[in-house]
Every structure is written in structure tokens, then in C-alpha cells.
Amino acid sequence: MKAAIVNNLAVEYIDEGKGPILFLLHGWGDNLHTFDSLLAKLSASFRVVRLDLPGFGGSEAPEESWGVEEYAYFVKSFIEKLGIPSYIIIGHSFGGRIAIKGVGIGLLKPQKVVLISAAGLATNRKVRNQLLRLIAKIGKIALFPFSSDVKERLRLKLYRKVGGEDYIHAGALKETFLRVIGEDLSPAAQKINIPALLIWGEKDTATPLLNGKRLEELIPDSTLEVLEGAGHFVHQEKTDSVAALIQAFISQ
The missing domain is CATH 1.10.10 (Arc Repressor Mutant, subunit A)
Structure with a gap:
């Protein structure tokens, strides 16, 4: 585990492996260890960077309330702090929300984006x-x-x-939390102009499959992959399948 000061906040992160860079963002109430099983499948071929977002895991919380854009700005600053030149961003749930906002408004500039059970659309919730x-x-x-x-x-x-x-x-x-859930990211999703892979669990109840189908409609160059029998933590439940989908997507 490493530590850094970014925008006056102390954050913990892990940076391991060699190769093309994957930048991973965890969900709400979670931490970087949500990707442990996925990392075991990817670190042999990629450099994988993952952090505890501010307020989660071992990272300091901001003194004031943040919205999705503030988190996206922080991620941008973190990437600059590490001097990461090019990367592919992978976001689960709330991490997907940050990715949608950051990429959609041009703050984050990855080569590709992977959204796993991403939150952020105003649907039936x-x-x-x-x-x-x-x-x-x-x-x-x-x-x-x-x-x-x-x-x-x-x-x-x-x-x-x-x-x-x-x-x-x-x-x-x-x-x-109230600020974060109050924003519909549909407009930001429509502005994503890079290839996007959407991975969803068929039985996800936290961010239902309807969200994934809607994102596929909104993001021009996107592909939705649905894994049967999996729920919201599809990257843990179907690790081999998710890793294979990510590797195939990156190699395209």
C-alpha cells in the first residue's frame, strides 16, 4: 500500500504490474480491495492502479460535501500526481459514476472506459x-x-x-451522498466519444440492468455485456468472465 497527498488530502493506493495502465475506481462504501480478485487476473498483463477514494478505505474525507464533479476533479489530480500518460479507466458502481462524469465533461481523458454496474442514471430509482x-x-x-x-x-x-x-x-x-445521487448523468454519458465496454450482472438490483441498456443507448461507441446469474458485484462473482471481457476489449 502506498500513500500520497493530493489536493491536501491523504489517500492510499496500490500501483502494481507492468504494461498498459488500468485505472480502477471502486463503488460507494467500498474500497480498493473490491478489485483484489480481478487484479489477480489482470496484473500479469497490465499495470493496475487503484485507490481508496476520499472518504473511503484509508483515505481522508473532504471537509466539505462533494458532488460527482469534485470526485472527478480529484481523480484527475491523482492521475497527474502519478504522472500517468495514458490509461484505461474501469469504474464499478459509484466509480462508474465518476468515470461517466469525468470522461463526459472532458476532465478525464482515457483511451477507453469500462463501466461495471455503473450508477448515475435517473431511472426507476x-x-x-x-x-x-x-x-x-x-x-x-x-x-x-x-x-x-x-x-x-x-x-x-x-x-x-x-x-x-x-x-x-x-x-x-x-x-x-445526497449530492451524488441527485445528479442524472445522462447528458454526460451522451458526450463520451471513446470506446466503452459496459459489464452488467443479470440480477443486479442496486443498479438494475435497465441502467446498462440505457447507457448503451446513450454512449455512441458502447457494447453491453450481460453475465447471467450475477448481481451488483459481478467483478467478484464472475471474475474470470469479467477479466476476459476486459482483455478482449483492450486488445481491439
């Missing part, structure tokens, strides 16, 4: 996200008469009812 933001705003007022312990239990119950587990576990990043 839009109502859930609106409810999360509403609960966060009015929760303290609505639960005012109750004791602190009772209030906490009631709020957790409300969040779980709308599928807000990520928000529950966001800790100091709650405001950042």
Missing part, C-alpha cells in the same frame, strides 16, 4: 432518491418529540423502507 433527500431534510423536525434513541431507530426504519442502506452507512459523507 429517481423516486427513491427524492424520498431519501426529503427524509434527510425533514427527519429531525418530524421526529422532534421523541428521545434520541427512538429517533435514531425510527429514522433508520424510514431509510430502509426506501432502500437507503448506502445513506445509513454514509457517516460523515451523508451530504456528499
Whole structure:
């Protein structure tokens, strides 16, 4: 494990292997170790760089709330810090969200992009996200008469009812989480003008396959690969298949 100071934040990262550079971005509430099994399949042929994004794993959290664009700016600064000349970006879930935004607005300039169960589109989860933001705003007022312990239990119950587990576990990043889920990245996806590989688990419920199909429509030069029986962590559940898809995509 290595450490660096980037934009006044201490971050941890791993840089290993030799060859074309793969830059990996993990999902929300996760860390760089989500790619351990995938790395074992790729590091023999590639130099693989992966970091704990600010606020996750061993990296410092920003003092203020961030949106997706702030994370994309940070990734850009990190890449410049390491002096990486050219790379292929691979993002899972929230990491895919950062990749879509960064590439779409021209902040990140990879040769190709791989999106694994990427988040960021306003589909059927839009109502859930609106409810999360509403609960966060009015929760303290609505639960005012109750004791602190009772209030906490009631709020957790409300969040779980709308599928807000990520928000529950966001800790100091709650405001950042609300900013992140509040942005529809469809416009950014339409501006991606490099080859894109989309990898999805057939049974993904966190970012349903509908998102992958929609991204394939939005990104001009994109291909969607669906792996049967896999869920949101398809890169862990079907590591061999995901690695093979990535290698074939890069060699094209």
C-alpha cells in the first residue's frame, strides 16, 4: 500500500504490474480491495492502479460535501500526481459514476472506459432518491418529540423502507451522498466519444440492468455485456468472465 497527498488530502493506493495502465475506481462504501480478485487476473498483463477514494478505505474525507464533479476533479489530480500518460479507466458502481462524469465533461481523458454496474442514471430509482433527500431534510423536525434513541431507530426504519442502506452507512459523507445521487448523468454519458465496454450482472438490483441498456443507448461507441446469474458485484462473482471481457476489449 502506498500513500500520497493530493489536493491536501491523504489517500492510499496500490500501483502494481507492468504494461498498459488500468485505472480502477471502486463503488460507494467500498474500497480498493473490491478489485483484489480481478487484479489477480489482470496484473500479469497490465499495470493496475487503484485507490481508496476520499472518504473511503484509508483515505481522508473532504471537509466539505462533494458532488460527482469534485470526485472527478480529484481523480484527475491523482492521475497527474502519478504522472500517468495514458490509461484505461474501469469504474464499478459509484466509480462508474465518476468515470461517466469525468470522461463526459472532458476532465478525464482515457483511451477507453469500462463501466461495471455503473450508477448515475435517473431511472426507476429517481423516486427513491427524492424520498431519501426529503427524509434527510425533514427527519429531525418530524421526529422532534421523541428521545434520541427512538429517533435514531425510527429514522433508520424510514431509510430502509426506501432502500437507503448506502445513506445509513454514509457517516460523515451523508451530504456528499445526497449530492451524488441527485445528479442524472445522462447528458454526460451522451458526450463520451471513446470506446466503452459496459459489464452488467443479470440480477443486479442496486443498479438494475435497465441502467446498462440505457447507457448503451446513450454512449455512441458502447457494447453491453450481460453475465447471467450475477448481481451488483459481478467483478467478484464472475471474475474470470469479467477479466476476459476486459482483455478482449483492450486488445481491439
